[in-house]
Amino acid sequence: MNLSYIHHVAIIASDYEKSRHFYTELLEFPIINEVYRKERESYKCDFKVGESQIELFSFPSPPKRPNQPEAAGLRHLCFGVTDIEQTVSDLKKKGIRCEEIRSDPYTGKSYTFFKDPDGLPLEVYER
Template identity: 60%
Template sequence: MIREVYRAERESWKCDLDAGNAQIELFSFPAPPPRPSRPEARGLRHLAFNVDDLDAEVARLAAAGVVCEPVRVDEYSGQRFTFFADPDGLPLELYERVISQSA
């Protein structure tokens, strides 16, 4: 496990799990909508992809006509992220990778 936090404003838990070369995020919500098309819906919510430069990827998607949500910052990790829809309208996430800088 990487971290587990209670998000009081959403009355929900978030748990980040280390899956080797991937990370799995588990969420609990008191009353999630049954629709699979929203990020906070029940079941498999969405896939997320790490990117090195979020702004460059958002610009690349915009040039292809793909609209991204406003960039947000994860309050626990400090990492920037955004969502956009796949051709079926399901949410996909871009999560900016933290590049560690050696001194």
Template identity: 60%
Template sequence: MLQSIHHIAIICSDYERSKDFYCRILGLEIIEEVYREERQSYKLDLALNGEYCIELFSFPNAPKRPSYPEAQGLRHLAFGVNDLPKEIERLENHGIACEAIRIDEYTHKRFSFFSDPDGLPLELYELHPATKL
């Protein structure tokens, strides 16, 4: 029986740029970083609040994949936040564009999409709204 989601694997086009984005800008912690000589590839294990969650990989000449929120396949990766406008402002201060705030029609919670350096759709989903629209 399944117990949990262990991690999400992401292949990036520019390892240093993506490492900076996920670590410095989003604030994920590095658990372990390994360079695999035989593959000419980095593997970076990342945690959020001490919990392992993302494997960031680099591969030479990895093919591009269409990545839009409504494309088939993995739709997006969502991060829970307590104050959506504050997190949007923080990302925008780093030059990261965020979409307009939307309201989930079923939960009535607020959310917004943005992208990682390779265009992977990411979402901020407000867990406990700090303010009203």
């Protein structure tokens, strides 16, 4: 088996336009492709994140996530950064509230969390 990298993470937004703006304008992820899937009444937008991607979906009235695969939510998504202080400063300048920077007790690396428009937890972790 050759599972060598994560290709993408999929997120279902409750407000597609708000989430699209957050990921493209505030986090500055470039759009790879965006389509409207009429048969599912669903938008799908792919963003480039380093060598990986985020797939952002819309669905009419997605249920809150107890455990269905087509519901809004994820545990958290973590982005590696080289300078966490600068990243947090950049996020705050864009009106994104971050938790205090903490230190991983096992690696000594710094990390913190912030949230997307649906309240999904996003993490930045200093490499």
